[in-house]
Amino acid sequence: MNQKDAAQDNPSSGPKKAIPPYMKAVSGSLGGVVEACCLQPIDVIKTRLQLDRSGNYRGIVHCGTTVARTEGVRALWKGLTPFATHLTLKYALRMGSNALFQSAFKDSKTGKISGQGRVLSGFGAGVLEALVIVTPFEVVKIRLQQQKGLSPDLLKYKGPVHCARMIIKEEGVFGLWAGAAPTVMRNGTNQAAMFTAKNTFDILLWKKHEGDGKVLQPWQSMISGFLAGTAGPICTGPFDVVKTRLMAQNRVVGGELKYKGMVHAIRTIYAEEGLRALWKGLLPRLMRIPPGQAIVWAVADQIIGLYERRVLHGAAL
Template identity: 30%
Template sequence: MVGLRPSDVPPTPAVKFIGAGTAACIADLFTFPLDTAKVRLQIQGESAGSGAVNAIRYKGVFGTITTIVKTEGPRSLYNGLVAGLQRQMSFASIRIGLYDTVKLFYTNGKEKAGIGSRILAGCTTGALAVTVAQPTDVVKVRFQAQITLQGVKKRYNGTMDAYKTIAREEGMRGLWKGTFPNVTRNAIVNCTELVTYDLIKESLLQYKLLTDNLPCHFVSAFGAGFCTTVIASPVDVVKTRYMNSPPGLYKSAINCAWTMVTKEGPTAFYKGFVPSFLRLGSWNVVMFVSYEQLKRAMMMSRQKVEYAT
């Protein structure tokens, strides 16, 4: 057995909720530079920005990371990390931590769930998570898109300043800007990610290709990350562009998508695909592996406390 042994008692909803948020934060710490590179590539081509900003061109994921380090310093790769961790604790806890509970609700308590029940559960927890965590996502994206150069004015001086500035200048609606494309994206991401992970893991165990340990979790998470990137990338690009845009640049998320098609062509929807896959694939691997181990560790600790008392 590679990793901790599965608990004899199924993990409680609270354990899943806390474990998912914590595992997502761990994954963000490892993959945040890739996410920043993805955002920069996705917004490249927008007309907004000063001459100095528009002069910077990014090519490929590692080229983008190298350019950011050379022009802005390595710390810029982690712009928006605080908001990112806030987002994961509120976002992943709901969309991943409550997935099994909602799935049981749709199956009336039956352990064996069909594809329809899994998809409904993924849509439900994904949409609910976005509703709660949208302001943190807006701030994270804007920090990642912010160019840190001498002579270029910063949009925000800190995480709390960003929340206050957006609320003051754009109203509370500004903090929930891009909710529609984000709900759409996360319904797609959540369904593809969790359902694919579920199905791959079940198949590996059913056909005894692997046992319920780290290699199984790794393979399942990698497959889920690739499938999710292919399906969700177009919506992700629109979401990033729209959330980062200054007031008035796009009338709506649909207008943003239409502008991209007419000015940059359909391939614009897959800008940043490689960093998206590298980020989402690696994020899935770190998150799901950490999540499975955290659930087992917390249940072991809980059982030891109960036994001691």
């Protein structure tokens, strides 16, 4: 057995070769484009269910068929442009910043990162993406998705750019950051769990260690990604509902806001609608996020795996 084979059979022997953060960013952005196109209808349904206070929709299927029947099938792809742009930038920032944070937490001698360091790296990436990318894009997306109908003459917001301009004009620049606090909590917790779980499942299921040159099959990446993306929505359901409610309400000057902030929104929703209301839209989130992570990782792992094999290990092949 040569040295290369021995190193691959025992990934813990010596420092692992690092994948540049920019490659992680590129792989994530491409995965985000594919995810957005496939799963936008589920996101629209999730938003409508979370905003439904009067019980107009009796579940996922009823919501989807109602929207399609009354507004047209195209309505299920409302907000696709900001959603796709948002996912592309979000995954690029998420993957790239997580790689940078992990580099900071790695042991300089062994190249290993502890479990705590992996969790903190994921949380930091989630907080960063929430503040820089997710919040303003989701505010625009949710404002577009909550509008009923397709006739431009009847809609307040004519498109993503017009929506952003109207929000800034009526509510100020910070109107684009409505719901930032629950978004930070949701994304930070989600990414801390997701990156840690994805690495764990890759090792347990496929004996895949980062930097070992092994390229997972797309179906293997999809299984790991799906499992890693399941826990977050259950844990962060209340943050997601509150985020949607805060983002949807108009902060017109002189107008009274129903929800004053994250804590006030949680208390109000619980008092008026009960505990279960804090997990509204959970099922469509579980229909969207785990499959979304499966799609993203299927794309990202192929790009990262090929880079590992051809660039990091190419000289020894």
